[in-house]
Amino acid sequence: MTSPAPPDPSTLRPRLPSPLQEIEDEPFARRGVRLLLKRDDLIHPALPGNKWRKLAPNLRAAAATGERVLLTFGGAYSNHLRATAAAGRLLGFATIGVVRGDELAGAPLNPSLARCAADGMRLHFTDRGTYRRKTDPDVLADLHDRFGAFRVIPEGGSNSLAAQGCSNLGRELRGAADTVAVACGTGGTLAGLAAGLGPGQRALGFAVLKGGRPHFLQGTVEELQRAAFGGRRGYWRLEDRFHCGGYARRSPELDAFADAFEDRHDLPLERIYVAKLLYGLTTLAGEGAFAAGSTVAAVITGGP
Ligand SMILES: *Cc1c(COP(=O)(O)O)cnc(C)c1O
DSSP states (O other), rough: OOOOOOOOOGGGOEEESEEEEEEHHHHTTTOOOOEEOOOOOGSSSSHHHHHHHHHHHHHHHHHHTTEEEEEEEEOTTOOOHHHHHHHHHHTTOEEEEEEOOOTTTOOOOOOOHHHHHHTEEEEEEEEEHHHHTTTTTTHHHHHHHHHSEEEEOOOGGGGHHHHHHHHHHHTTTTTTTTTTEEESSSSSSHHHHHHSSOTEEEEEEEOSOOTTTTHHHHHHHHHHHHHHHSSOOOOEEOOOOTTTTTTOOOHHHHHHHHHHHHHHHHHOOOOHHHHHHHHHHHHHHHOOOOOOTOOOEEEEEOOO
């Protein structure tokens, strides 16, 4: 007997296309620039934002090949681990989360990992050296010895299927804006977004990780576009001035900006990605980077 196929993710009734809202924001209005928010955070309560767009095609592929166990990777506060765990619970996949940092193994779970565990994810803590080598054959072989058969979804969920899923984000924005800006962690969302936009539209990715010069994401996004679409697609550029020291780091300026933006618009901001995106975008607007009369769309990839 084979177990029944997990349901298609579309049975979870995602809100697609996601809403597009215009907001009046002084730093943009002063320059004659329209600001739109692409509310991907509203796609699904348990699988928000780009995590829906990246996971859905991977879950469909797993269902199609009869794979029922998903293994993926992330840090202790990874939104991707949480989304994968939730998808597993909602659609009937077993999930395994390989977590960076073996010092966490004995400690109480933080709220994010506790949510993963409550959704049925098996958590496996690994030291940082092994984590860096997580896609090496010997490391994967050890994981197979421990957990049996599984389908690997990469860190951040960013693979070619994910980039293809995120091209719908670009397609939904065709004709709506001159520049579309998104925060980047692993780059899958930017790779797909740029590929889906129409001619004349530009994608701008704001790196939230410190990544050297040129930023490591430059090569990652090119590689993802090659794997997903056969080559470079669309116009895109990376902005690496607004990571504020690195992943999950913050600065007094960033915090002050985010607090003020939340007050102005009564919109709580996700602080690891979305706040840095809006901070960077607002700074660029102040520098005159966007022409008067043009429209900028900021992708709200998740909520707090
Ligand atoms: C995961 C995530 C991102 C980063 O997406 P990548 O495809 O990894 O670049 C951006 N914003 C939020 C809210 C996220 O959770």
